[in-house]
Amino acid sequence: MVKETQLASLYVFILVPLLFLFFTFHRRRRTTLNLPPGPPPLPIIGNLLSIGKIPHLSLHLLSQKYGPLIQLRLGQIPTILISDADNASEILKSQDHIFCNRKELATLKRLSYGCKNIAFSQYNDNWKQLRRLGTQEVFSPNKVISFESGRTEEVDILLKTISAASSGGSRPINMREILICFFNNVIYREVFGKRISVDGECWISPIQNMLRELLMLMNHDFGAADLFPSMGWIDLLTGWRGKLDNVFKKMDSFFEESIKERLLAIERDGRHQVYFLDTLLNLQNTKDGASLSFDQIKAILLDIIIAGTETSAATIEWAMTNLIRNPVIFNNAQEEVRRVVAGKEKVRVSDLQHLHYLKLVIKETLRLHPPVPLPSPRESMKDTKINGYDIPAKTMVFVNLWSIGRDPKYWKDPELFMPERFENSLINFKGSNFELIPFGGGRRICPGIAFGMANVELCFANLLQVFDWELPNGMTKEDIEMGYAPGLVSTKTAPLTLVAKPALNK
Numbered sequence: 380m381v382k383e384t385q386l387a388s389l390y391v392f393i394l395v396p397l398l399f400l401f402f403t404f405h406r407r408r409r410t411t412l413n414l415p416p417g418p419p420p421l422p423i424i425g426n427l428l429s430i431g432k433i434p435h436l437s438l439h440l441l442s443q444k445y446g447p448l449i450q451l452r453l454g455q456i457p458t459i460l461i462s463d464a465d466n467a468s469e470i471l472k473s474q475d476h477i478f479c480n481r482k483e484l485a486t487l488k489r490l491s492y493g494c495k496n497i498a499f500s501q502y503n504d505n506w507k508q509l510r511r512l513g514t515q516e517v518f519s520p521n522k523v524i525s526f527e528s529g530r531t532e533e534v535d536i537l538l539k540t541i542s543a544a545s546s547g548g549s550r551p552i553n554m555r556e557i558l559i560c561f562f563n564n565v566i567y568r569e570v571f572g573k574r575i576s577v578d579g580e581c582w583i584s585p586i587q588n589m590l591r592e593l594l595m596l597m598n599h600d601f602g603a604a605d606l607f608p609s610m611g612w613i614d615l616l617t618g619w620r621g622k623l624d625n626v627f628k629k630m631d632s633f634f635e636e637s638i639k640e641r642l643l644a645i646e647r648d649g650r651h652q653v654y655f656l657d658t659l660l661n662l663q664n665t666k667d668g669a670s671l672s673f674d675q676i677k678a679i680l681l682d683i684i685i686a687g688t689e690t691s692a693a694t695i696e697w698a699m700t701n702l703i704r705n706p707v708i709f710n711n712a713q714e715e716v717r718r719v720v721a722g723k724e725k726v727r728v729s730d731l732q733h734l735h736y737l738k739l740v741i742k743e744t745l746r747l748h749p750p751v752p753l754p755s756p757r758e759s760m761k762d763t764k765i766n767g768y769d770i771p772a773k774t775m776v777f778v779n780l781w782s783i784g785r786d787p788k789y790w791k792d793p794e795l796f797m798p799e800r801f802e803n804s805l806i807n808f809k810g811s812n813f814e815l816i817p818f819g820g821g822r823r824i825c826p827g828i829a830f831g832m833a834n835v836e837l838c839f840a841n842l843l844q845v846f847d848w849e850l851p852n853g854m855t856k857e858d859i860e861m862g863y864a865p866g867l868v869s870t871k872t873a874p875l876t877l878v879a880k881p882a883l884n885k
């Protein structure tokens with residue numbers, strides 16, 4: 380057995396000098412590097428206080444002061460922040476092969492079966508396999524088309540729910556609640572082949588509460604293990620780890636139950652439509668050996684549910700907010716929908732291709748209010764340079780999509796809501812124009828753009844066709860608050876409340 384005195388000498392004569400050499404070398408290396416500018420970090424916590432409650436706003440202010448490429452230290456993690464299109468293009472296009480890794484965060488790892496999903500996986504074989512299968516089998520254009528009738532039915536239920544909730548235009552309705560409920564039902568139907576709730580009951584369903592808890596934890600509220608990897612035990616003391624375990628267990632048993640139910644339903648009634656879950660289960664035993672594990676399947680279900688619901692609901696809530704604040708634009712959009720639909724009661728999928736102005740309204744909404752203003756951070760996979768600055772390997776990278784959409788270098792009057800700015804413009808949001816990247820870019824660009832837009836456009840067009848919208852009595856457009864609530868998905872501090880009257884001029 381090693382004696383205590385031997386251990387003490389080992390510590391004093393070997394470990395201490397080694398640690399000293401490590402830190403001296405590390406510091407010297409960092410000081411000889413040409414690092415980007417940035418606010419001076421505080422001891423231990425670094426620039427953590429700069430993140431604030433609404434990270435995309437606080438970080439935007441920092442970029443106004445220090446520039447579009449900033450260096451920060453969040454706890455122990457060296458970080459850079461990108462806030463303009465030129466640097467974003469460098470990260471997401473020219474050097475995408477170096478920056479397409481996701482930073483592994485303990486919080487997200489716990490919730491995603493050890494990063495076995497697409498969104499939080501590092502750039503490794505797991506991600507490559509899932510992304511390939513996802514693009515070919517799950518998010519493909521054929522799948523978008525195959526859900527057309529379910530999507531249409533859900534829109535019809537939504538319109539009835541709004542009519543009932545507003546009692547012919549006499550009661551204001553909470554747009555956020557109703558939209559989140561709608562998108563949950565659409566996504567659940569597409570995933571499991573069933574609705575999540577009976578009409579109007581979304582907010583009291585335990586599943587809905589579980590999802591809200593999940594999203595709150597995925598907000599950029601880091602656990603200690605994320606920022607001080609050597610001190611992850613703090614999360615046990617603060618109760619953070621317990622909270623994660625608790626939500627994870629609820630989510631996992633919800634997935635297990637839903638999968639069991641689906642398998643039973645197939646056995647009982649046969650399979651009339653191939654839902655997302657069916658596609659994933661079929662990929663469990665493929666001949667080419669690219670089989671999915673059960674954990675990977677549940678992790679992808681998580682991807683679809685968290686990525687597909689609140690993002691789409693936020694897009695329409697912001698679009699309606701912008702319209703109600705700009706009556707002329709509202710009128711133009713509504714007039715177009717009613718002209719194209721010409722006498723029909725509702726907008727159908729085939730009408731959407733003719734709704735040119737409506738699409739400009741959505742594009743302008745995504746520019747001003749990207750639903751994911753600060754996507755989950757990337758990590759550099761090796762030492763590199765951007766604009767002459769050194770970026771060491773393992774640097775965490777944030778790209779502020781909110782700042783990019785409002786950069787006066789690219790956008791005239793960036794704070795104004797002007798869909799016409801896209802008239803005769805070739806700029807699209809599919810990842811090739813870096814001044815407009817609400818879905819991100821490069822290898823990790825959102826694979827659900829077509830799904831998201833199919834649901835958003837049909838729902839939004841019908842809201843404009845079927846109802847006339849007003850602010851509740853006594854409220855003017857100046858009273859609409861435009862502040863942001865904390866959260867990974869950007870929403871207004873207070874939900875938009877509107878009165879829906881059955882349309883007169885259809």
Ligand code: HEM
Pocket residue numbers: 497498499510682683686687688690691694749750751754755817818819820821822823824825826827828830831832835
């Ligand atoms: C308006 C709706 C949506 C918006 C604004 C949006 C936005 C985004 C953004 C900004 C990212 C991060 C990209 C990056 O890191 O560069 C992302 C990733 C992702 N999105 Fe979406 N999304 C939407 C809808 C959807 C839908 C409907 C689905 C699935 C059905 C989906 C699935 C995903 C997945 C799986 C990823 C992770 C991709 C990866 O890391 O490889 N999204 N999304």
